[in-house]
Amino acid sequence: MSSNPQSHAEGRNNNQRSASPMPLRGASYTMMVLSLTELAQPDFFPRLQAKISQAPSFFDGAPILLNLEGTSGGSASDFKELVARLRELRLALVGVQGGDDAQHEAAMDVGLAIFPSWRAGSRGLRDLAMPVSGSSSAPEPVVEVKRPLLIERPVRSGTRIYAEGTDLVVTAPVGAGSELLADGSIHVYAPLRGRALAGVSGDTDARIFCRHLAAELLSIAGRHLVNEEIADAVLGQPVHVRLEGDQLLIETVD
Amino acid sequence: MAKIIVMTSGKGGVGKTTSSAAFAVGLAKRGHRTAVIDFDVGLRNLDIAMGCERRVVYDLVNVLNGEATLRQALIRDKRLENLSILAASQTRDKDALEIEPLGKIFDELRKDFDYIVCDSPAGIEKGAVAALYFADEAIIVTNPEISSVRDSDRILGILASKSKRAEKGEEPVKENLLVTRYDPLRVEKGEMLSVEDVQEILSIPLLGVIPESEAVLRASNIGQPVILDGDSAPAQAYEDAVGRFLGETIEHRFMRPARRGFFARLMGRTA
Numbered sequence: 001m002s003s004n005p006q007s008h009a010e011g012r013n014n015n016q017r018s019a020s021p022m023p024l025r026g027a028s029y030t031m032m033v034l035s036l037t038e039l040a041q042p043d044f045f046p047r048l049q050a051k052i053s054q055a056p057s058f059f060d061g062a063p064i065l066l067n068l069e070g071t072s073g074g075s076a077s078d079f080k081e082l083v084a085r086l087r088e089l090r091l092a093l094v095g096v097q098g099g100d101d102a103q104h105e106a107a108m109d110v111g112l113a114i115f116p117s118w119r120a121g122s123r124g125l126r127d128l129a130m131p132v133s134g135s136s137s138a139p140e141p142v143v144e145v146k147r148p149l150l151i152e153r154p155v156r157s158g159t160r161i162y163a164e165g166t167d168l169v170v171t172a173p174v175g176a177g178s179e180l181l182a183d184g185s186i187h188v189y190a191p192l193r194g195r196a197l198a199g200v201s202g203d204t205d206a207r208i209f210c211r212h213l214a215a216e217l218l219s220i221a222g223r224h225l226v227n228e229e230i231a232d233a234v235l236g237q238p239v240h241v242r243l244e245g246d247q248l249l250i251e252t253v254d
Numbered sequence: 255m256a257k258i259i260v261m262t263s264g265k266g267g268v269g270k271t272t273s274s275a276a277f278a279v280g281l282a283k284r285g286h287r288t289a290v291i292d293f294d295v296g297l298r299n300l301d302i303a304m305g306c307e308r309r310v311v312y313d314l315v316n317v318l319n320g321e322a323t324l325r326q327a328l329i330r331d332k333r334l335e336n337l338s339i340l341a342a343s344q345t346r347d348k349d350a351l352e353i354e355p356l357g358k359i360f361d362e363l364r365k366d367f368d369y370i371v372c373d374s375p376a377g378i379e380k381g382a383v384a385a386l387y388f389a390d391e392a393i394i395v396t397n398p399e400i401s402s403v404r405d406s407d408r409i410l411g412i413l414a415s416k417s418k419r420a421e422k423g424e425e426p427v428k429e430n431l432l433v434t435r436y437d438p439l440r441v442e443k444g445e446m447l448s449v450e451d452v453q454e455i456l457s458i459p460l461l462g463v464i465p466e467s468e469a470v471l472r473a474s475n476i477g478q479p480v481i482l483d484g485d486s487a488p489a490q491a492y493e494d495a496v497g498r499f500l501g502e503t504i505e506h507r508f509m510r511p512a513r514r515g516f517f518a519r520l521m522g523r524t525a
C-alpha cells in the first residue's frame with residue numbers, strides 16, 4: 001500500500017496537473033460574536049468580566065468576532081485599543097463583520113480579518129449560552145453547526161461517499177469495495193467492510209467509530225492501516241480508531 | 255399494473271438464466287401473463303433454457319431497431335399459452351441496448367403482460383444497466399461465495415443509483431435475495447458461506463435458497479426449465495420462491511443437509 005489515500009479528497013484539483021497542492025486548508029470554527037452597539041454601553045466591560053468569571057476556562061483565549069452592523073466610524077487606533085482591552089480579559093479579537101469600507105480599512109490596518117456578514121434575516125446571532133457551574137443549561141453554539149452527512153441506506157461496493165467539511169454518519173452496512181471519506185470523523189452504526197478515510201483534509205483529531213470492524217482500510221489524516229495490518233483481536237469488534245502521534249490506535253468499545 | 259422484474263447478479267454463471275426461466279414458468283403456471291426477455295446480447299441462452307432456440311426469428315435488437323414488431327419477435331411457449339419469450343441477438347453487442355427505445359418496448363409489454371422478467375447479462379456495464387433500468391423489483395442472484403456476494407453488493411449499488419426509479423427519485427426498486435447453488439454440506443464444512451452470512455452482508459430480504467443439484471443441468475440439457483421437474487429439490491425451491499415473491503408465507507427449506515436415505519445413497523443421487 002504505497003499510494004496516499006488522502007489524494008482521493010484532492011481529486012477536485014486534478015486538472016492543475018503540474019501545480020503542487022496548495023499548502024492552505026479549509027476549516028470552520030464556532031466563534032463568539034460581540035456587537036459594537038453593545039460594546040458602546042457604559043457597563044459593557046464589567047458585565048463581560050462578570051460573565052467570564054462564571055466559566056473562565058470556557059473563555060480563556062477564545063477568538064472573538066466584532067459585529068459592526070448598524071454602526072459607523074472608528075479609527076485604526078480605536079480598534080487597536082479594543083484589541084488590547086479584550087486581550088486583558090484573555091480574549092482574542094480576530095476580525096470584524098458588517099460595517100462600512102472605512103471601518104474595514106481601519107480594522108485591516110491593525111491586522112484584523114474581515115468576515116462576511118450574515119445575510120438579512122438569516123439565523124445569525126444568538127445569545128451566547130455557556131457552561132455555567134451549578135447551572136443545567138447546555139451550551140448552545142453561536143454559529144450554526146454543520147450537520148454531519150447522514151447515510152441511512154447500505155453503502156454498496158463501488159460506491160464512494162465524501163462528507164465535505166463535516167462528519168459522516170452511516171446507519172447501515174458499509175460493503176467491501178466501497179469507500180467512505182470525511183473531512184471530519186466517520187461513524188458507522190453497522191458492520192464496516194469497506195474503506196474508511198477520516199480527516200482527509202488533514203484533521204488529525206478526526207476519528208472512526210464502527211459497530212463491527214472488518215474494514216479493508218482505515219485512515220486518519222493520511223495515516224493508514226490495511227486490513228492485514230489490523231490486529232485479529234479487534235477485527236469483528238465494535239471499535240474506536242484515533243491517531244496517537246503517527247500511529248492509528250484501535251480500541252474496542254462496548 | 256404490470257411489474258418488471260430483473261434477475262441480476264453482477265457475476266456470471268451464478269444462475270440468472272436458470273432462475274429467469276424458472277420464475278417465468280412459475281408465474282405463468284399460476285395464471286399470470288408473463289414475458290421473459292434475454293438481455294444477454296451476444297451470449298444468448300435463455301432461449302435454450304426455455305427450449306425454444308429453434309424457433310427464434312427475430313430478437314430484442316431487431317425490435318429496438320424497428321426491424322420487427324414486438325408481436326413478431328415474441329415467441330409463445332409451447333407448454334404455457336400465457337408465457338412468451340423474447341430472445342437476445344447473438345450477433346450484435348450490448349451497446350445496441352439504448353434506454354429510450356427500450357422504454358417504448360416496455361410500455362408496450364406492460365399492456366399485454368402482468369409480469370416481465372428480464373434476464374440480465376453479467377457485469378455492470380451497459381447491458382446490465384439496460385436490463386435493470388426499468389425494473390420495479392430486482393432478484394439478486396447470489397452464490398454462497400465471497401466474490402459473488404461482493405458483485406451482488408455492487409449491483410445493488412447500481413440499482414440504487416442508476417435505475418429509472420433512482421434517477422427519477424421514485425420509490426426504490428424492491429430488492430430480493432435469491433441464494434442459488436447452495437450446498438448445505440459444504441456450508442457445514444465451512445467451504446461456503448451460509449445463507450445467514452450472505453444475508454448479513456447484503457442486508458436485503460431473503461426470497462429463497464435454491465440447492466445445488468444435478469437436476470438443473472439435466473433440465474437445461476433438455477430445454478425444460480427446472481421448475482417443471484416436479485419432484486426435484488430445485489423445482490420445489492423455485493416454486494416456494496415464486497410463491498413468496500407473490501406474497502405467500504412459505505417456510506424456507508433446503509438450508510440444512512438432507513438426511514439421505516439408504517436408497518438415495520446407494521444410487522449416488524444428490525437431490
Ligand SMILES: Nc1ncnc2c1ncn2[C@@H]1O[C@H](COP(=O)(O)OP(=O)(O)O)[C@@H](O)[C@H]1O
Binds near residue numbers: 266269270468474
Ligand atoms: N441450483 C443449481 N445447481 C446446479 N447447477 C446450477 C444451479 N443453478 C445453475 N446451475 C448451473 O450453473 C451454470 C450457470 O447457470 P446460468 O443460469 O446460465 O447462470 P447465469 O445466467 O447467471 O450466467 C449452468 O451450467 C447451470 O446449469
Ligand SMILES: [Mg+2]
Binds near residue numbers: 271272299373375
Ligand atoms: Mg445468463
